[in-house]
Amino acid sequence: MKNIKFIYLKNSFILGLLFVATTSCEREISDEVAFSTFPNSPEVFIDGFTAGLDYFPFEGSYFQAFTVDQETKYRGASSMRFDVPNVGDPLGAYAGAIFRTATARDLSGYDALTFWAKGTQAGLINEIGFGQDFAENKYLVTTNLQLTTNWKKYIIPIPDAYKLTAERGMFWYAEGPENDKGYSFWIDDLKFEKLGTIAQPKPSIGNGEDKVEIQFLGNSVSMANYGLTQTFNLESGLNQTVTAAPAYFSFKSSNIEVARVSDLGIITFVGPGTSKITASLGGVKATGSLTVTVPGSFPVASVPTLAQNNVISIFSDKYSNIPVNYYNGYWAPYQTTRGEQTTIDGQNVLSYTDFNFVGTQLTTPLNISEMTHFSVDILMLELPTDIDLLVTFKNENSAATTFQQNRIGQSYQLDPRAPVVHKDTDFEAGVWETIKIPIRPTSETSLDKTGVNLIIIENIKSSKVKTIYVDNMYFYKE
Template identity: 35%
Template sequence: MNVKKCFHLVKAVLVIVMIGFTGCERDINLLEPAEYPTNPDIFIDGFSGGLDYQAFLNTKLDAITIDTDDKYAGESSLRITVPSEGDPSGFFSGGAFVAPGARDLSGYDALTFWAKASMVAPLGLVGFGNDNSGSSLYPASRSDITLTTAWQKFVVPIPDAGRLAAEKGMFQYSVGAFEKAGFYVWFDEVQFEKLGTVAQPRAVITSDVVSGEVGETISVGVTGVIYNVGGADVTVNAAPAYFTFVSSDESVARVGADGTITGVSVGSAEITVRLGSVEVADRITVNVLTPAPRPTTPAPAPTADPADVISMFSNAYTNVPIDTWDTNWLFSTAELQDIQVAGDDVKKYTELNFVGIEFATQTIDASDMTHFHLDIWTPNPTAAPAVFKVLLIDFGPNGVFDGGDDSQHELTFTSPLLATESWVSLDIPLADFTGLTSRAHLAQLVLSGDLSTVYVDNVYFRRGGGGTSTEPTEAAPAPTQPAANVVSLFSNAYTNVPVDTWSAEWDNADVADLQVAGDDTKLYTNLVFAGIEFTTQTVDASAMSHFHLDIWTPNSTAAPAIFKIKLVDFGADGAFGGGDDVEHELTLDATTTPAIASESWVGLDIPLADFTGLTTTGHLAQLIISGDLSTLYVDNIYFYTSGGGTGTEPATPAPTPTFAAGDVISLFSNPYSNVTVDTWSADWDNADVADVQVSG
């Protein structure tokens, strides 16, 4: 066979070469630098030079096709199929065309191509310098191109062609559904050219003054270059490695070989930005500050099962794609650094007023998740009135911001949950985001508040597990009050009085009966307010001193979360709105007595005297619970009077007075002669009085 003969021939040649090498030696210092091919072609009627197409993660793998029917020139074009939203074959189309060996592109000044689409739609991203290795130094791209149904030529200038003398990343693109719809994109005549019309480079910088701390890597905020191409400005997103940064004072701010800038000592320095030998921006002032306290140990390692997690950022899990961790929205002053704390990757935000974190290209479906988690660390004061806010935004099925089906909710966290100079784990039930009516198309996370420096780690959604619980595993503590001292609405420990309903028609809640470790329990879900009625047979609690119930919730009870309890007495006529009704509502939170807490049974023992507006308790007819705890387990609901002389009447007489009778004027006392008292309850007062005996 020919293959076999070729193998023998190669083998023979190798033997000859090996013999030749044993007969002489060559001084490697005399070897010339390797020369790479200068082939500019990427797609001209076919792929050039054995390019390898490498699809990006979670993209449509069969997106590319050679199209011989629709082309700009020659025999064929490259057609890209962009999937519709929800297409199981991929979230979007995108990939890199990688050369098997490096090419020398230093003689060209631009990538050019012709393109069109089956409808008017944004291209997304197109460029070069990405070899899909994860460590590409020189990616450059455009993200401002809108395609039409007619062929057009586009230009992506090379920021500094001298950097691309040995480049494998020939071409990259990324494009997703537009207004939920998929479509086709055609590329043709894709190549590098020496146009000679690419001129006037100007760096794109976010600010002419930046700050950082001693020992930190400082970003100067250079994100790209604006070129004049044939009379029109074109903006290219360019990696920092394209630029040369020169510091006016290396003892303050030192520039590394890779272009990174490190704060060396407190002070200011000016940074000159160059592309090749051309200065392309006004000088940038770098202020190096005394380092603030920073974490020395990493955030606690997550314990949730990876199968139950959708991770945005954590070394413990595989993370989903995030478009950006800093959207640079108007009026946002936040600056972002990727750092490590004891070997653990961490996001550090400084100058934070608010920051947008966006994942709109591939939205997150967290509809099956129960919690949102993130760990934060701040050197800033967290005592009141300092707040930290977390906002989640869902773009809805159309996947478009402000498309008419968006939903969102923001939670505010304060002390004592927040803490200074320690890691704080915010493990937030998604049910607490009450305005977030859908979680199937989450696209944005916004962090804001009074903490100007925040370290962030372990940002993920989880389902149950993870060292926390979404339901109690133990029953509520068994009541200890004597049955004779109790009027019970619901408890296995006592005989319960009749209750008409545990969820009235007019309430906004769902209730279910279940058992927790064999104990009967009420579970409220979707709880906004629940009406519990016992109007047919009202409860006479006039001899009782306390109201008790046990609650358990998976929801966050940190401020501003509250839980409310209202008791309503219908009066002697037993009718709602009959003119003699009275009621009172108490509001409990994590700081009140009693206090509410998450993921543990909390026994609420409330003196009936605390219900100050409840002036009578002889005809109680309604109990209403409400607040921010949307999921609530309830048990042992009863009224009681405590024994041992602490109930509603004394068991022993008052201590006998010891003052001499000659030194006393007595109004009312058995040991003394009392003066005349006209009345112990005047006509104008609001009280009833009776004469009784206590132990005689």
């Protein structure tokens, strides 16, 4: 299992799509197109950096992951070499970076980013693409790819080349260890091309599904969180799907008095009622939709009453919070949960959809030796018939058995170390529930209380928890 958290991409986790004009039809240039005077150089890395190209590693990446290799290459004098670290490497947890130009380029005349690649072993690169520039990332494109040990050409189509008249993000990648082991891979002849063989675009929202959910007045969400994808047919006959930024799409709300969508795909909920969000890309209607019901204002969780000096706060507007790396670590490929911190009608909350489990990682390991309880507020809008959550906190770098688990919901137990602390009958749909979990003795849990840095909330039994809100998460002493 790969565990990679891309801190640079909040919520993010991936916006998808592939584009390219079909060979069988043409469309007129949009009136919205701004004709660019930027250079249209297609080359990114051909035997070395192209003019103005810089390398910027992501936070937490192995700093020495990238080198120019003059021995192993597809052709020419050199290639790009990427060294993925082992799990636990003190110099970095993964390899990841962007390649950005100082001067924007006009890529509107191309339809794909292409390159040759191979690895020391077969491996799935988690995320790879273009359009990330550490600024707006307005036209971000992401996919993954399966490496082989032989050189192979890869194609990442552009969702809508007409929009790329001033792009700086030429290439980016993020990859973690395979089965906890590091490895190396190479990329050569990295450039944009006009292939003319990419056809049959099939954009979609929510992977083509018609999603239904509840939102609240004053809340805003990004369509990037709803599985924007597009599938293209390549010359090889294979279909390829990529994730693309919302800016590639044109969105429509069926009721703008309920929900309004910006050009960047940000939905703002402005009134009670129901609205259906649909989209198109490059003139092609996207499959799938998002229907949102807005019942009114968001319910506010009760304000905690404990004094600050008795609390170590992870997330709460009431207290000063300790530094956190993230409120939603992503454990590929098992985690489905999307979302993290958001503001709803002025209240900061943690909002998760498609919930199966979510992890919060603290920046510095925490000493909870003096704490007696862990408290968390949870809100579910629709209650499943079999609520069964598991709350775990542990030292992420300790042995697998050194953790504390506590159950919330059902009365049965899969693990005697996880006693039920809150019954499912205590929950009410649309109402915040405060759950207080005793810190149990080390003799029961083997938990190292001086180094807790990971808190996980997991949906053990039910697959029907669509949305869950979390607030006021803290350790305290009585």
